[in-house]
Amino acid sequence: MTTARTLRTLTAVASIAAVLAAGACTSTRAATTPAGSAGGSAAASGSGDCAAYASYGDLKGKSISVFTSIASAAESKPHTDSYKMFEKCTGATIKYEGSRDFEAQLPVRIKAGNAPDLAYIPQPGLLNTLVTANPGKVIEAGAAAVKNVDTYYSPEWKTYGSVNGKYYAVPVGANAKSFVWYSPKKFAEKGYKVPQTWDELIALSDKIAADFPSAKPWCAGIESGGATGWPATDWIEDMMLRTVSPADYDAWTTHKLAFNDPKVVNAINMAGSILKNDKYVNGGLGGVKTIATTSFTEAGLPILAGKCFLHRQASFYQANWPKGTNVAENGDVWAFYLPGKTTDVKPVLGGGEFAAVFSDRPEVQAFQAFLASPEWSNEKGKATPNGGWLSANKKLDPANLAMPMDKLSYQILTDSKTVFRFDGSDLMPSAVGAGSFWKEMTNWIALDKGSQAVADDIEKTWPKS
Amino acid sequence: MVWLMKPESVPEKILVMFFAIALFALVVGLVLAVVDRPKFPKWVPVTGYLGPALVLITFGLLWPGILTIRNSFMDANETAFIGLDNYARIFTDAQFLTVLRNTLLWVALVPTVATAVGLVYAILVDRTRFEKVAKTLIFLPMAISMVGASIIWKFMYEYKPKEADQMGLVNQVLVWLGLEPQQFLLVPVLNTLMLIVVMVWIQAGFAMTVLSAAIKAIPDEIIEAAKVDGVTGMRLFWWITVPSVRPAIVVVLTTIAMGTLKAFDVVYVMTGGQFDSSVIANEFYTQSFNRGQPNIGAALAVILFVFILPIIVYNVRQMRISEGER
Numbered sequence: 001m002t003t004a005r006t007l008r009t010l011t012a013v014a015s016i017a018a019v020l021a022a023g024a025c026t027s028t029r030a031a032t033t034p035a036g037s038a039g040g041s042a043a044a045s046g047s048g049d050c051a052a053y054a055s056y057g058d059l060k061g062k063s064i065s066v067f068t069s070i071a072s073a074a075e076s077k078p079h080t081d082s083y084k085m086f087e088k089c090t091g092a093t094i095k096y097e098g099s100r101d102f103e104a105q106l107p108v109r110i111k112a113g114n115a116p117d118l119a120y121i122p123q124p125g126l127l128n129t130l131v132t133a134n135p136g137k138v139i140e141a142g143a144a145a146v147k148n149v150d151t152y153y154s155p156e157w158k159t160y161g162s163v164n165g166k167y168y169a170v171p172v173g174a175n176a177k178s179f180v181w182y183s184p185k186k187f188a189e190k191g192y193k194v195p196q197t198w199d200e201l202i203a204l205s206d207k208i209a210a211d212f213p214s215a216k217p218w219c220a221g222i223e224s225g226g227a228t229g230w231p232a233t234d235w236i237e238d239m240m241l242r243t244v245s246p247a248d249y250d251a252w253t254t255h256k257l258a259f260n261d262p263k264v265v266n267a268i269n270m271a272g273s274i275l276k277n278d279k280y281v282n283g284g285l286g287g288v289k290t291i292a293t294t295s296f297t298e299a300g301l302p303i304l305a306g307k308c309f310l311h312r313q314a315s316f317y318q319a320n321w322p323k324g325t326n327v328a329e330n331g332d333v334w335a336f337y338l339p340g341k342t343t344d345v346k347p348v349l350g351g352g353e354f355a356a357v358f359s360d361r362p363e364v365q366a367f368q369a370f371l372a373s374p375e376w377s378n379e380k381g382k383a384t385p386n387g388g389w390l391s392a393n394k395k396l397d398p399a400n401l402a403m404p405m406d407k408l409s410y411q412i413l414t415d416s417k418t419v420f421r422f423d424g425s426d427l428m429p430s431a432v433g434a435g436s437f438w439k440e441m442t443n444w445i446a447l448d449k450g451s452q453a454v455a456d457d458i459e460k461t462w463p464k465s
Numbered sequence: 466m467v468w469l470m471k472p473e474s475v476p477e478k479i480l481v482m483f484f485a486i487a488l489f490a491l492v493v494g495l496v497l498a499v500v501d502r503p504k505f506p507k508w509v510p511v512t513g514y515l516g517p518a519l520v521l522i523t524f525g526l527l528w529p530g531i532l533t534i535r536n537s538f539m540d541a542n543e544t545a546f547i548g549l550d551n552y553a554r555i556f557t558d559a560q561f562l563t564v565l566r567n568t569l570l571w572v573a574l575v576p577t578v579a580t581a582v583g584l585v586y587a588i589l590v591d592r593t594r595f596e597k598v599a600k601t602l603i604f605l606p607m608a609i610s611m612v613g614a615s616i617i618w619k620f621m622y623e624y625k626p627k628e629a630d631q632m633g634l635v636n637q638v639l640v641w642l643g644l645e646p647q648q649f650l651l652v653p654v655l656n657t658l659m660l661i662v663v664m665v666w667i668q669a670g671f672a673m674t675v676l677s678a679a680i681k682a683i684p685d686e687i688i689e690a691a692k693v694d695g696v697t698g699m700r701l702f703w704w705i706t707v708p709s710v711r712p713a714i715v716v717v718l719t720t721i722a723m724g725t726l727k728a729f730d731v732v733y734v735m736t737g738g739q740f741d742s743s744v745i746a747n748e749f750y751t752q753s754f755n756r757g758q759p760n761i762g763a764a765l766a767v768i769l770f771v772f773i774l775p776i777i778v779y780n781v782r783q784m785r786i787s788e789g790e791r
Contacts, residue, residue: 104754129757133542214628226755228739286626289651292740293624431541435756439739446651446740457560463541 052375053089055144060091062363067109067116069102081383086370092363103434110134115358118367120172122353123426124160125433130356131163139357141167144369152374152393154414160422161354169354170372174392176409177234177314177349177423178241179335181300186309194336196343198242202273208309209279216283218274219308220291221299222442229438231296232445233425234349235275235312239267241347242340246419253427255462260455268444268451275445283308292446303333312338314351315409319388328404335405337412348412351423352392429463436461530770536763543759551764561748564765567657568744568772571664571728576721579665580714583672587680588706600677604670611667611730618663619735622649653741660742663731668724672717679713680706712783719780726773745769 070076076098083094097116099105107130109115115137121127131138141149141161149158149170161169180201187194190211195201208217222231240249244263251257252264274280275291282290284307285299297320300311304325311317315335318327326332340347355371357364370376374395381389381396387403390396390410398407412418425433436458443449472478496513499505540547555561583603590599606614623633624646631637636646649659683706691705707714729746736742738751745765753762 107754133757226733226737226751228737284626284629286624286648289648290624290626293648293651430755430757435758442739443741447653 050085050089052373053086053370056086056090056366056370057362058091059363059366062091062361063093063095064118064364064367065095065097065116066118066120067102067106068096068098068120069100069122070120071098071100078380078384078389082376082380084383085375085379086367090363090366092367094367106130107133110137110358117359117361117364118355118357120353121169121356122351123430123433124169124354124422125426125428125430127161127169127354127356128163129430131166131168137358138168139360141170141357141368142360142365144365145170145372148369148372152372152377152395154392154394154420156420156422157352157392160352160427161356169356170368171391171393172353172355172371174352174390174409174413175315175350176412177351178238178338178347179313179315179317180338181303181311181313181317181333181335182309183303183306183332184330184334185332186303186306195339197339198341201339205274205280205310212309215307215309216279216281217308218280218310218312219283219285219299219302220275220281220311221285221294221296222291222445223293223295227434227438228292229440229442230425231299231313232271232275232291232441233433233437234314234423235271236264236267236441237421237424238312238338238349239270240264240424241349241419241421243267243270246347246421249421249424253422253424255428259432259459259462260452265451265455268455272444272451276448289446289448292442300333315390315405316388318403318405319386335408345419346415346417347419347421349423350413350420351426431461431463432458533763533766536760537767539760539763541758541760547760551760552768554761555764555768561765563653563741564743564745564748565768567742568726570654570657571661571725571744572722572772574658574661575664575668575725575728576718578661579668579721580672580676580717582665582669583674583717584676584707584710584714586669587673587677588702591677591680600673603673606667607670609667612734614663614667615731615734618666619650622659622735624648650736650742651740656736656740656742660731660735663735664725664728668721672721675713675717676710679710683709712786715783716780719776719783722776723773723780726769726776745772 066079068076068079070079076096080094080096083096086092087094102119103122103126106115106119106121110130111134121130127138146167149161149167153171157171158167161167161171182194186192192204192207193200195204205217208215220231222229224230237249240252240263243266244252248257248263252259252261257263276288278288281288282294284302284305285291285294291299296313300308300313300317300320301322302308303311304322317335321327321333328334337346337348355368357368372393374393377391377393377396378400380391381400381402385402387401387406390401390406390413392410392413394414396410398410401407401410413420425437427433428437440449440454440458444451444454472481496517499509499513501510536543537551538546538548555565586599586603590596593599609617620632621634622636623631624636625631625633627640627646631640631646633646635649639646650656687705687709688701691701696704727746728744729750732738732742732744732747733750738744738747743751745768749762749765749769751762752758752765
């Protein structure tokens with residue numbers, strides 16, 4: 001009898017659990033629903049003439065599916081809006097779909113034979129993995145797309161979209177990462193100057209630490225859910241660019257230079273001189289270890305409260321300031337270029353997204369070529385009224401970029417004196433670049449693991465082949 | 466009819482859901498109607514009833530299971546066999562040994578603590594005036610999804626420096642007591658214990674419900690006989706109550722143990738497996754889908770399977786034994 005009742009209870013519990021699970025499924029589905037190219041009207045874009053679109057031909061009735069990691073309606077609208085002119089002039093329909101689970105979903109969809117026509121791939125390393133793991137599934141870029149990239153992008157952008165000498169993915173976005181956010185108001189108040197060299201930066205940090213005993217000069221945060229640790233890898237990459245030659249940097253990202261080489265350990269130590277220095281961090285957030293648990297989106301906010309003065313983060317951090325914050329050269333917050341050892345060379349760390357295609361249908365090829373064209377970059381700029389987007393397209397008109405920060409980033413990215421290098425962790429195989437590098441940098445902070453031990457353990461995980 | 470295959474708006478989706486349910490009812494009705502005819506030979510109803518389930522299990526469970534086992538012996542590209550290398554790596558690499566240690570901690574602590582809490586609670590509130598309210602209270606966490614519970618507890622453990630306003634309840638209590646706030650989810654082993662607390666919080670309600678039902682089913686004459694013999698309090702608990710509900714305790718322990726081995730949500734939401742707090746289920750997901758090492762992920766899945774298997778066997782055996790007793 002006991003068991004009979006027990007079993008009945010068990011069944012009841014199981015059915016409750018089943019209902020809950022079903023509920024969870026529904027909400028997941030809702031998050032991945034196609035944002036739809038039908039909704040929304042193009043306010044800023046979609047006007048103009050179709051002359052530049054003639055080369056794509058008549059694509060009436062054709063449809064192209066696009067898959068990205070940008071899922072929410074608000075965030076995907078700039079994307080769908082940027083296709084409006086293409087749709088209007090060629091007659092094609094773009095079916096946009098975003099998923100927060102993009103990185104896990106895309107390989108599954110490719111393996112299942114259900115690949116989208118085109119996907120926005122956030123890391124060259126992922127492109128490399130996709131191409132090697134699924135021979136023949138990722139289609140090489142068509143002649144028109146290649147011509148556009150050759151004409152409108154500097155050569156290094158082509159290498160990021162290439163795998164084993166073959167060209168696949170066109171750039172669809174860029175960002176500059178070598179920035180330090182600060183408060184121009186506070187700097188003016190105290191008479192601080194924007195540092196021009198690394199030594200000046202350290203001197204400024206010491207001065208702030210002395211001037212403000214109740215605050216800290218730096219604040220940082222590397223928590224980012226499953227990607228926790230990536231902001232720290234950006235620090236290491238920036239330090240590499242400031243301590244070794246660009247050629248050595250390239251050797252490092254391709255494993256011709258071992259990860260536990262003294263040069264790399266030296267760069268980690270240089271980052272540690274700030275990030276693991278209790279006198280410098282973590283302004284308004286606690287001690288060194290709080291860096292590991294502070295969300296990267298919130299890490300710079302103590303600047304507004306005067307608890308912190310410097311925060312190294314990419315140009316896209318402008319979206320994280322609370323509404324009403326004036327992001328401008330003389331506003332509440334602004335960013336300066338993270339200085340190097342000298343003022344002669346200005347290495348810049350950056351990142352970007354790339355569009356690869358999984359079909360050789362002519363309309364898909366035409367759409368990929370369109371994404372590499374100046375028309376699209378300018379349309380995208382106009383369709384992003386809140387800023388936070390730019391591309392390295394040489395013919396992008398900075399006037400089409402909404403925010404001063406985007407204009408500054410564009411200017412730095414396209415400056416012929418800049419030595420641009422792509423985010424190293426994005427170039428490395430995902431076992432390292434989206435795995436051990438993140439994880440070990442987190443341990444470096446959270447468990448106070450040594451620089452050499454961290455480098456040794458990352459080196460061990462580099463795939464052999 | 467295109468929308469039927471690709472519903473986009475909410476009403477369309479609800480319609481499709483009803484359509485699917487109707488289709489299901491139709492198929493089941495059809496199977497029942499056909500199979501029930503006595504003039505058919507015996508194999509027809511047997512296939513009718515077992516066929517669909519067999520097909521689904523074969524293609525939904527067995528086949529992927531075999532593929533997973535195969536992949537656990539292959540390299541990261543799933544092209545060449547590399548023997549036991551993946552397993553060797555898991556059992557020698559310090560990173561994976563930590564994962565295994567954490568999983569053992571989970572499976573040792575969650576079932577025992579949750580069952581103990583549930584049992585003691587069930588006895589304390591048994592036949593009291595506020596029994597219903599008290600039971601509902603501890604059962605409520607069961608109604609919250611694992612992810613929801615994890616987010617709640619993440620806020621409970623939230624850390625802010627001493628001089629700032631605390632957000633997390635636990636650290637606020639520490640500050641009230643004049644102590645330093647702690648980063649509970651950061652320090653290894655302590656963080657695993659803190660995650661285990663969450664799982665116990667969720668599972669105790671389940672243990673309490675089942676055990677309470679079992680306690681109520683103990684015949685009154687046994688209790689009375691024991692009381693006549695002068696047994697009370699703790700001795701009554703140890704010598705009468707616990708042995709009487711032993712089968713239920715075993716079922717609860719093993720069921721929670723299985724759930725614990727598969728625990729993914731709590732770890733994924735609260736620490737993401739960082740700071741040496743990962744468990745097998747979480748690591749298997751991370752390795753397969755984030756790190757591009759489906760082979761290691763498959764090997765971890767197989768190890769998990771091997772861990773769970775004896776518990777399932779024991780669980781089923783116990784159920785059979787107690788059914789035999791009936």
